[in-house]
Amino acid sequence: DAKTTQPPSMDCAEGRAANLPCNHSTISGNEYVYWYRQIHSQGPQYIIHGLKNNETNEMASLIITEDRKSSTLILPHATLRDTAVYYCIVSAGGGNTGKLIFGQGTTLQVKP
Amino acid sequence: GAGVSQSPSNKVTEKGKDVELRCDPISGHTALYWYRQSLGQGLEFLIYFQGNSAPDKSGLPSDRFSAERTGGSVSTLTIQRTQQEDSAVYLCASSLPGRLGGYTFGSGTRLTVV
Numbered sequence: 001d002a003k004t005t006q007p008p009s010m011d012c013a014e015g016r017a018a019n020l021p022c023n024h025s026t027i028s029g030n031e032y033v034y035w036y037r038q039i040h041s042q043g044p045q046y047i048i049h050g051l052k053n054n055e056t057n058e059m060a061s062l063i064i065t066e067d068r069k070s071s072t073l074i075l076p077h078a079t080l081r082d083t084a085v086y087y088c089i090v091s092a093g094g095g096n097t098g099k100l101i102f103g104q105g106t107t108l109q110v111k112p
Numbered sequence: 113g114a115g116v117s118q119s120p121s122n123k124v125t126e127k128g129k130d131v132e133l134r135c136d137p138i139s140g141h142t143a144l145y146w147y148r149q150s151l152g153q154g155l156e157f158l159i160y161f162q163g164n165s166a167p168d169k170s171g172l173p174s175d176r177f178s179a180e181r182t183g184g185s186v187s188t189l190t191i192q193r194t195q196q197e198d199s200a201v202y203l204c205a206s207s208l209p210g211r212l213g214g215y216t217f218g219s220g221t222r223l224t225v226v
Binding site: 040 | 116147151155157171203205212215216217219220
């Protein structure tokens with residue numbers, strides 16, 4: 001699975017959009033981009049995933065560049081409860097291909 | 113059930129004792145994964161099940177660790193002769209074939225070896 005690079009930490013003001021970047025320059029054509037987050041003392045929570053097209057759900061939007069070498073997770077109106085570690089993971093999908101490898105992620109601190 | 117259930121939620125054991133950690137995946141999720149997370153660290157993959165078989169055991173740290181899954185459902189992670197370095201939160205996740213929609217994680221078992 002391709003490796004990802006994320007900034008170790010970011011701050012965001014409450015009510016503003018949080019834009020979390022992820023670089024995955026070695027991504028393969030069959031690999032998806034997944035985003036998870038982990039709020040303190042809880043198990044990771046799935047947020048969103050995508051292959052080529054931008055995706056949006058009730059939690060967030062995922063913007064993937066045309067060359068697929070980077071992506072951005074957007075939380076449109078961050079709240080204090082969005083303070084968490086956010087993980088960007090690249091892995092092949094479409095079959096039972098096994099584990100997701102979690103890196104160190106980005107610690108997002110939402111401030112009042 | 114509605115989510116992935118893990119038990120116990122907390123376990124304190126003496127060094128050298130064996131422990132069993134249980135995971136009940138979401139009904140219909142054929143893939144099941146065990147991870148562990150030491151204090152302040154990232155998630156470390158342990159083992160992956162597809163049905164009752166484990167095609168990837170590459171993350172098990174030693175032969176003191178083993179896991180099984182029966183009936184394509186419940187999984188048990190067993191740690192024999194526990195050591196202090198085994199202290200961590202052990203997380204279980206399950207997913208549909210192809211991981212459509214991603215994994216769903218349980219709340220974990222916090223293991224403390226004293």
